[in-house]
Amino acid sequence: MKIGYTRVSTPEQAFDLQVDALRQVGCEKIYREVISGAKAERPVLDTLVDNLRPGDVLVIWKLDRLGRSLTHLVKLVGQLMAKNVGLQSLNDPVDTTTPPGRLVFNLFAALAEFERDLLRERTQAGLSAARARGRQGGRPKGVPAKAEATAYAAAALYQEGVLSVQQIADRLGIAKGTLYTYLRHRGVKLGTERRSQRPAAEALR
Numbered sequence: 222m223k224i225g226y227t228r229v230s231t232p233e234q235a236f237d238l239q240v241d242a243l244r245q246v247g248c249e250k251i252y253r254e255v256i257s258g259a260k261a262e263r264p265v266l267d268t269l270v271d272n273l274r275p276g277d278v279l280v281i282w283k284l285d286r287l288g289r290s291l292t293h294l295v296k297l298v299g300q301l302m303a304k305n306v307g308l309q310s311l312n313d314p315v316d317t318t319t320p321p322g323r324l325v326f327n328l329f330a331a332l333a334e335f336e337r338d339l340l341r342e343r344t345q346a347g348l349s350a351a352r353a354r355g356r357q358g359g360r361p362k363g364v365p366a367k368a369e370a371t372a373y374a375a376a377a378l379y380q381e382g383v384l385s386v387q388q389i390a391d392r393l394g395i396a397k398g399t400l401y402t403y404l405r406h407r408g409v410k411l412g413t414e415r416r417s418q419r420p421a422a423e424a425l426r
Contacts, residue, residue, distance in 0.1 A: 223278045223309075225251035226269055228286045230258060239282040242311055248280050258289055270297070275305035283312045290391055371395065372403040379404055 225243035227236050236253050243251050254265035266287070273279065279301060281287045287310075288294025298317065301308055307318035314321075371393055378389045379400075390400045404411060 222250070222274075222276070223248045223280050224269065224273065225280045226254070226266060226287065227251060227282065228254045228256065228258075228263075228266075231255065239286065242282055243280055246280060246309075246311065258285065263289075270300065273301070273304060273306045278307040278309055278318060280309045280311065282310075284310050284315065292392070368403070372407055375400050375403040376407040376409050379409055 223246065225240070225248035227239040227243065229236060232255055234255075240251055240253075252265050252269045254263060256263060256265075269279070284294060287308075288297055298308055302317060307316070309316045309318065375389060375393060375395075378384055378392070379386070384392070386397055386400060390397045393400070395403075401411070
């Protein structure tokens with residue numbers, strides 16, 4: 222069975238374009254969700270995935286309607302493949318029910334792994350920079366030991382001034398409140414300092 226999923230960011234936006242396209246390719250059910258692409262929680266999508274059965278195909282208008290990030294998308298497709306469920310994107314070269322489509326998805330998975338490796342490298346760079354400034358590499362007071370690396374990565378990404386707070390939280394898989402806690406414990410100045418750094422960061426792009 223082909224099952225469609227559509228998403229818009231605000232109630233003012235219409236589903237019509239997505240729904241019409243999904244119906245044309247034979248979707249028997251279509252789920253609709255109104256939620257920002259930056260939000261980690263997607264209750265309608267979660268319900269849809271839970272209801273999928275082996276042999277079903279999840280059909281979407283575009284990949285950006287489904288995953289909030291490349292890492293999230295790869296994880297989600299992994300869940301679908303484990304359930305023997307295919308994914309078809311009408312406006313991207315992704316169709317995991319075909320060999321070429323699976324090849325493209327494997328390329329996406331490789332890019333997601335590269336992104337994770339890059340994040341780990343930035344974390345290690347943050348640790349090295351902290352030691353070079355004569356600071357200890359131990360965990361900040363009040364932060365769990367297992368969150369030490371995440372706290373360093375959060376500070377490094379925030380101080381770069383390239384990503385928004387929500388984007389950093391999504392990449393690290395933490396809530397915004399937790400991110401701010403890590404930043405305060407790392408002694409990162411919030412708000413004004415970051416705004417002053419943003420033009421310089423953008424100029425280097």
